[in-house]
Amino acid sequence: MSMKSFKRFFNEDCGRPGCEHPVSDEEEIKNLGYSNGWYDNPPAEYIAHKENCCERVTPRPDYSYLKCPEVTTNIGRNLEEITCNNCGIKWKVDSSG
Numbered sequence: 001m002s003m004k005s006f007k008r009f010f011n012e013d014c015g016r017p018g019c020e021h022p023v024s025d026e027e028e029i030k031n032l033g034y035s036n037g038w039y040d041n042p043p044a045e046y047i048a049h050k051e052n053c054c055e056r057v058t059p060r061p062d063y064s065y066l067k068c069p070e071v072t073t074n075i076g077r078n079l080e081e082i083t084c085n086n087c088g089i090k091w092k093v094d095s096s097g
Helices: 003-011 044-052
Strands: 030-034 056-058 063-067 071-075 079-084 089-092
Touching: 030 044, 044 089
Parallel strands: 030 089
Antiparallel strands: 056 063, 071 079, 079 089
């Protein structure tokens, strides 16, 4: 699936509540690179993604997590590409060690 058709697929007739920041056809999906070096200083786009696109879910009082509208694609044996459906950023995670 090309990036343009990917954006159209997730923007047309979405109908999901909370889908406030869709990527238009004119915008490009911004690639943030590999997330393996973000331990101390993540990019501003990623911080904005966590604040605006994700919601905190608390199933019980002592446990909570972030639920984000992301699509994960396996690129290789130890490599994943994650794309946000709302804000249109993508990044890669290398878990080879």
